[in-house]
Amino acid sequence: MRTDRRTLILFILIGVVTVFGCGIFSGGSPPETGAGEPPGAEATESPPQVLPTFVPPQITAQPALPERRRLTVEFPPEIRAGDSDLVRLTLEVDELGNVTPTAEVGGNAVTGEVVEIPNLYESHHVIAEARFDIAGMEVRPAELVSEALSPGNSVTFRWSVRPPDVAVYRGTIWLYLRFMDKQSGEESRKTLSAQIVEIEGVNFMGFSGEFARNTGIIGSVIGMIIGFPFFEDIVKFIFRRRMQGKL
Amino acid sequence: MRRIRIVVGIAILIVSIALLIWGLLPARREVRTQPIPPAELQLPTPASFYSQLFS
Numbered sequence A: 001m002r003t004d005r006r007t008l009i010l011f012i013l014i015g016v017v018t019v020f021g022c023g024i025f026s027g028g029s030p031p032e033t034g035a036g037e038p039p040g041a042e043a044t045e046s047p048p049q050v051l052p053t054f055v056p057p058q059i060t061a062q063p064a065l066p067e068r069r070r071l072t073v074e075f076p077p078e079i080r081a082g083d084s085d086l087v088r089l090t091l092e093v094d095e096l097g098n099v100t101p102t103a104e105v106g107g108n109a110v111t112g113e114v115v116e117i118p119n120l121y122e123s124h125h126v127i128a129e130a131r132f133d134i135a136g137m138e139v140r141p142a143e144l145v146s147e148a149l150s151p152g153n154s155v156t157f158r159w160s161v162r163p164p165d166v167a168v169y170r171g172t173i174w175l176y177l178r179f180m181d182k183q184s185g186e187e188s189r190k191t192l193s194a195q196i197v198e199i200e201g202v203n204f205m206g207f208s209g210e211f212a213r214n215t216g217i218i219g220s221v222i223g224m225i226i227g228f229p230f231f232e233d234i235v236k237f238i239f240r241r242r243m244q245g246k247l
Numbered sequence B: 001m002r003r004i005r006i007v008v009g010i011a012i013l014i015v016s017i018a019l020l021i022w023g024l025l026p027a028r029r030e031v032r033t034q035p036i037p038p039a040e041l042q043l044p045t046p047a048s049f050y051s052q053l054f055s
Helices: A002-025 A041-044 A207-246 B004-025 B046-054
Strands: A067-076 A079-080 A085-093 A103-104 A110-114 A124-134 A138-140 A145-149 A155-162 A169-182 A187-202 B029-038
Touching: A067 A187, A085 A124, A085 A169, A085 A187, A124 A155, A124 A187, A145 A155, A187 B029, A207 B004
Parallel strands: A079 A187
Antiparallel strands: A067 A085, A067 B029, A085 A155, A103 A110, A124 A145, A124 A169, A138 A155, A169 A187
């Protein structure tokens, strides 16, 4: 009887030790989130040491163009219907911009390391490409236009546009940069800008630009012919009215 | 009769000059300028996107 009691106590002890042992080696019980506990409390727990420690990323500067550029879009918001005008897109070098990139390492601590950015011009051919998409309006050239980008030089794209009718035309000027590796010839393309442009085709009392100019010239000649023989009479009439007014 | 001719002549002249001015007036131009930082002038690779996250 006494032996059975000892055996029972021994089994209980073994059981307790086994349960605690399993609890310890399994990494602890899952975190309990109480009702009053804030939701962010779980994140403050220190990670177990068995997990790999977080290695801060080593910032490697990607090759870039060592200059700050400025994009200028010039367009007429209104064009006489039937007339043509120019839309210009310029990617010029911003002379005021100083390129001094600094690296920020370790969260909020700014160390102020100056990153040497490899010059992309040395490793790649850089080509600026542009296209003007606008529905309903005549655009020349309608296809993609390319121009090589060189250090310190601006590139300018020009399109001739002509609204056929009186309407509001909305379009987009797309600007891409195409990088071509000098060694491997591998190409990659990046969209740099998409400028939304709105151009309105207008008229004057229903007259198109060309019609108004032609009518203006013909009308001026006719008006001069009709009015000119009586020019002297007009001057006399005005002079007489003034004299009467003074008296 | 003279007065009518003068009035008609002047009216035609005014309308014609107005049409000419409108037809020859240079179009108003809108200029938009946008600075492009060097970060935008990088190769389009995932690595560049990663470095932009930490810059």
